Amino acid sequence: MSTNGQNGDGLIQLSAKDFKTDQEVRWCPGCGDYAILAAVQSFMPELAIPRERIVFISGIGCAARFPYYMQTYGMHSIHGRAPAIATGLSTSRPDLSVWVVTGDGDALSIGGNHLIHALRRNVNITILLFNNQVYGLTKGQYSPTSPVGQRTGSTPMGSIDHPFNPLSVALGAEATFVARSIDTDRKHLTEVLRAAAGHKGAAFVEVYQNCNVYNDGAFDFVREDKENRIRLEHGKPIRFGAEDEKGVRLRVDGSAEVVDVAEVGEDALLVHDAHADEPSIAFALSRLTRDTVGAAPIGVFRDVARPVYDELLQEQIEAATEKSGPGELEALLHSGDTWTIS
Amino acid sequence: MAKPVEQLDQVVIRFAGDSGDGMQLTGGRFTSETAILGNDLSTLPDFPAEIRAPAGSLPGVSGFQIHFSDHDILTPGDNPHVLVAMNPAALRTNIKDLSRGGTLIVNADAFTDRNLEKAGYTISPLGDGSLDEYQVHAVPLTSLTIEALKEFDVTKREAERSKNMFALGLMSWLFTRPTEGTVQFLEKKFASKPEIANANIKAFRAGYAFGETSEAFTAQYEVKPAKLRPGTYRNVTGNQALTMGLVAAGVQSGLPLFLGAYPITPASGILEELSRYKHFGIRTFQAEDEIAAVGAALGASFGGALGVTTSSGPGVVLKMETIGLAVALELPLLILDIQRAGPATGMPTKPEQADLLLVLYGRHAESPVPVVAASTPGGCFDAAIEAARIALKYRTPVFLLSDAYLANGSEPWSIPDVSTLPDISTEFADQPNHEGQFQPYLRDAETLARPWAVPGTPGLEHRIGGLEKADGTGNVSYDPDNHEYMVRIRARKVAGIAADIPELEVGGDEDADLLVAGWGGTYGPIAAAVRRVRKDGGKVAHAHFTHLNPLPRNTEEVLRRYDKVLVPEMNLGQLSKVLRAEFLIDAVSYNKVRGLPFTSGELAEAIEGLL
Ligand code: SF4
Numbered sequence: 001m002s003t004n005g006q007n008g009d010g011l012i013q014l015s016a017k018d019f020k021t022d023q024e025v026r027w028c029p030g031c032g033d034y035a036i037l038a039a040v041q042s043f044m045p046e047l048a049i050p051r052e053r054i055v056f057i058s059g060i061g062c063a064a065r066f067p068y069y070m071q072t073y074g075m076h077s078i079h080g081r082a083p084a085i086a087t088g089l090s091t092s093r094p095d096l097s098v099w100v101v102t103g104d105g106d107a108l109s110i111g112g113n114h115l116i117h118a119l120r121r122n123v124n125i126t127i128l129l130f131n132n133q134v135y136g137l138t139k140g141q142y143s144p145t146s147p148v149g150q151r152t153g154s155t156p157m158g159s160i161d162h163p164f165n166p167l168s169v170a171l172g173a174e175a176t177f178v179a180r181s182i183d184t185d186r187k188h189l190t191e192v193l194r195a196a197a198g199h200k201g202a203a204f205v206e207v208y209q210n211c212n213v214y215n216d217g218a219f220d221f222v223r224e225d226k227e228n229r230i231r232l233e234h235g236k237p238i239r240f241g242a243e244d245e246k247g248v249r250l251r252v253d254g255s256a257e258v259v260d261v262a263e264v265g266e267d268a269l270l271v272h273d274a275h276a277d278e279p280s281i282a283f284a285l286s287r288l289t290r291d292t293v294g295a296a297p298i299g300v301f302r303d304v305a306r307p308v309y310d311e312l313l314q315e316q317i318e319a320a321t322e323k324s325g326p327g328e329l330e331a332l333l334h335s336g337d338t339w340t341i342s
Numbered sequence: 343m344a345k346p347v348e349q350l351d352q353v354v355i356r357f358a359g360d361s362g363d364g365m366q367l368t369g370g371r372f373t374s375e376t377a378i379l380g381n382d383l384s385t386l387p388d389f390p391a392e393i394r395a396p397a398g399s400l401p402g403v404s405g406f407q408i409h410f411s412d413h414d415i416l417t418p419g420d421n422p423h424v425l426v427a428m429n430p431a432a433l434r435t436n437i438k439d440l441s442r443g444g445t446l447i448v449n450a451d452a453f454t455d456r457n458l459e460k461a462g463y464t465i466s467p468l469g470d471g472s473l474d475e476y477q478v479h480a481v482p483l484t485s486l487t488i489e490a491l492k493e494f495d496v497t498k499r500e501a502e503r504s505k506n507m508f509a510l511g512l513m514s515w516l517f518t519r520p521t522e523g524t525v526q527f528l529e530k531k532f533a534s535k536p537e538i539a540n541a542n543i544k545a546f547r548a549g550y551a552f553g554e555t556s557e558a559f560t561a562q563y564e565v566k567p568a569k570l571r572p573g574t575y576r577n578v579t580g581n582q583a584l585t586m587g588l589v590a591a592g593v594q595s596g597l598p599l600f601l602g603a604y605p606i607t608p609a610s611g612i613l614e615e616l617s618r619y620k621h622f623g624i625r626t627f628q629a630e631d632e633i634a635a636v637g638a639a640l641g642a643s644f645g646g647a648l649g650v651t652t653s654s655g656p657g658v659v660l661k662m663e664t665i666g667l668a669v670a671l672e673l674p675l676l677i678l679d680i681q682r683a684g685p686a687t688g689m690p691t692k693p694e695q696a697d698l699l700l701v702l703y704g705r706h707a708e709s710p711v712p713v714v715a716a717s718t719p720g721g722c723f724d725a726a727i728e729a730a731r732i733a734l735k736y737r738t739p740v741f742l743l744s745d746a747y748l749a750n751g752s753e754p755w756s757i758p759d760v761s762t763l764p765d766i767s768t769e770f771a772d773q774p775n776h777e778g779q780f781q782p783y784l785r786d787a788e789t790l791a792r793p794w795a796v797p798g799t800p801g802l803e804h805r806i807g808g809l810e811k812a813d814g815t816g817n818v819s820y821d822p823d824n825h826e827y828m829v830r831i832r833a834r835k836v837a838g839i840a841a842d843i844p845e846l847e848v849g850g851d852e853d854a855d856l857l858v859a860g861w862g863g864t865y866g867p868i869a870a871a872v873r874r875v876r877k878d879g880g881k882v883a884h885a886h887f888t889h890l891n892p893l894p895r896n897t898e899e900v901l902r903r904y905d906k907v908l909v910p911e912m913n914l915g916q917l918s919k920v921l922r923a924e925f926l927i928d929a930v931s932y933n934k935v936r937g938l939p940f941t942s943g944e945l946a947e948a949i950e951g952l953l
């Protein structure tokens with residue numbers, strides 16, 4: 001078996017159009033989901049996987065409408081359960097490329113348990129989490145990623161919930177691939193999708209997605225102000241800003257800080273290593289947020305190899321079959337002490 | 343000099359001791375010896391949910407009852423003829439069940455002041471005359487065992503622990519059981535510790551020899567093999583039979599089996615056992631929770647596997663939203679509910695039949711799901727295949743109900759000839775079905791099942807989901823007429839299964855005035871009670887439901903044939919509520935919820951009360 005998305009034979013010539021369905025897309029005009037859908041549809045042909053071997057599974061929420069718009073196999077399931085359903089599908093059908101599309105409420109609130117366990121098991125699925133920091137479908141309640149103080153329909157005096165940082169959660173859950181991109185940055189989002197699809201095992205991608213109806217501008221600090229995008233590139237010192245004048249350095253306690261490159265010199269900067277076994281530095285990077293530094297890293301935080309659940313299960317099946325021979329029902333029924341009455 | 347051998351037609355023995363005394367193992371070995379001898383038998387393990395309750399305490403008592411005979415029997419027996427009590431607590435909790443004049447064997451060494459106090463005795467019952475109506479054998483099992491093992495290189499504690507094998511040896515002598523099986527079993531079980539194996543074998547043989555030589559035991563008893571139907575038999579518990587039934591369903595459908603499960607008593611045994619059958623291509627997945635377990639099973643079904651999830655009431659409740667999704671997706675899915683006493687955690691190791699209304703109605707909205715119930719431990723095998731057959735043919739989730747009594751109880755099972763098992767294979771869609779297009783909800787005219795097109799099939803790419811779908815295309819639809827149509831057609835599909843399941847059969851006196859109608863795990867006690875009443879000259883008929891949704895097509899006709907219908911259930915009247923609601927029948931309920939199976943005696947009384 002190969003990676004999720006790189007198991008094509010290279011002979012298939014598809015275009016973005018081939019991944020569009022006859023269904024009318026029904027997100028609010030201006031919703032960031034449109035841009036993500038377009039990016040995914042135009043990236044898909046690159047996989048060179050026949051459409052019938054691709055499956056999109058979603059839970060509930062605005063993002064969860066996604067499978068209806070992909071000309072592949074798909075399931076729009078129930079709230080929060082997509083990673084569990086995808087786990088059953090992926091482990092029983094290693095020949096498929098299985099994708100989960102979810103949102104912040106779906107993945108981190110009602111479905112939090114399934115998300116963390118799919119990640120730690122390293123099931124061969126790619127999870128795209130559209131984070132808009134609000135419940136859109138139910139018309140604007142705060143979500144587990146909403147910042148403290150956010151006023152919404154259910155928090156008229158401001159949210160008092162400390163939010164989840166999705167990437168910190170994923171890293172804490174032993175994820176082997178963790179990345180972030182932005183809905184409107186087609187080029188970057190495509191690069192991240194490519195890396196995620198090429199990863200063996202569970203890949204987790206957070207996409208900053210603007211909900212222009214209930215939480216407009218939540219990510220303007222990076223969507224609009226491009227100088228606040230801390231681009232992570234493997235093997236390169238981490239620099240950002242309009243003139244690349246800023247950089248990221250590790251403190252002695254292992255946390256990351258933003259520094260002035262002119263002041264500290266390039267050699268002091270953290271060189272990004274996406275393939276480091278130890279997730280601590282990736283975690284430190286995930287703590288750089290609008291709240292802490294007014295900027296946020298995008299790109300691949302972590303991409304490491306670890307045995308894939310689906311493959312391990314398949315290996316056990318093969319080992320058991322090798323040892324005992326293919327199962328014989330007759331022999332199974334007669335196993336143990338038997339006696340015959342004539 | 344050999345002691346005389348007396349013939350008996352049946353015996354009920356209960357082994358009772360502390361959870362740490364190995365009573366389940368002792369009972370299990372006695373059962374194997376009995377099975378090999380060819381008696382008919384039925385067993386009832388009864389153990390606490392705590393792995394080790396405080397030693398010597400009343401809640402820590404673990405019991406194992408076996409009923410064996412030279413004729414066919416239906417239950418583990420109401421009252422034991424012989425009680426083996428390994429300590430005062432075991433005596434106290436079990437003595438009330440021992441038959442008048444029955445044999446009581448106690449471990450005299452365990453009747454210390456401390457143990458007596460823990461069991462709530464102020465003076466020893468062995469000396470106060472309270473046991474006069476029984477034949478009491480106070481045997482110092484512990485010291486005899488230690489004495490027998492003094493040559494062995496084992497600690498005193500290890501020697502003491504072999505006392506259950508001494509007791510087993512004694513009982514094996516008393517009831518002339520074959521012993522080779524137990525010796526082989528011990529050799530294998532302790533293969534890596536030969537000294538322990540030999541010590542246990544020695545204790546077992548010493549117990550046997552004690553019976554032969556002790557003057558306390560004046561006779562041996564023999565129960566001749568039963569004349570069961572010809573065939574090859576093995577002893578199975580309900581959970582073992584269910585497991586084999588699931589394997590068989592996979593083989594007979596030609597589909598890979600996928601089990602998603604979360605550990606829960608009394609269903610975990612199925613997960614454990616199935617995970618040993620990977621060479622059948624079976625995938626078992628221990629999920630993070632009950633919801634993920636059923637979700638993964640449904641995901642596997644979407645991919646063309648036979649998706650199964652196993653649980654018990656508290657877990658089934660958690661799965662219900664996903665089962666509702668399976669109703670909407672119209673995909674095959676098996677949900678096994680091994681019922682236990684509740685609500686909440688209730689009594690996890692004790693049986694109850696109180697999830698019937700849950701599985702019939704415990705989902706939001708109109709959400710019909712077929713329900714199959716197993717009646718006997720061996721019958722769990724057929725129930726699994728039947729549930730899978732319905733799920734695959736009608737593309738629907740199906741509940742299979744068992745309970746803690748069937749799950750852990752055992753009986754001889756006539757091993758079916760594999761070539762006679764039903765073919766339950768089904769076809770995947772591989773072609774467009776409507777003007778060159780694929781419509782995922784274009785139904786089969788006869789079964790009303792929708793086509794099952796699995797990912798990987800070129801040209802049939804489609805999306806399904808929990809939102810209401812337009813008939814045919816499966817596209818999201820909020821059209822009022824379409825919703826009404828879909829609700830009704832899903833109901834009609836499930837109701838239509840009635841034409842494809844066996845009719846309700848009536849046993850006993852078909853022309854009686856009273857029908858006893860039961861379902862599921864009460865089969866044995868009800869059938870035994872009916873047999874007893876008829877033997878005493880009473881006229882009574884018995885019908886037992888194995889399909890609870892839809893009900894067999896002749897149900898109403900059968901019920902109306904009788905003046906009175908008695909419905910015994912281990913709940914507060916769930917099937918009787920259904921029968922009353924569906925057929926306006928004045929069913930009389932007989933209910934008990936003690937976490938114990940019905941005794942045939944109490945049911946016989948209930949029946950006689952209505953004659
Ligand atoms: S509510 Fe927000 S997230 Fe949902 S479709 Fe509208 S803009 Fe998009």
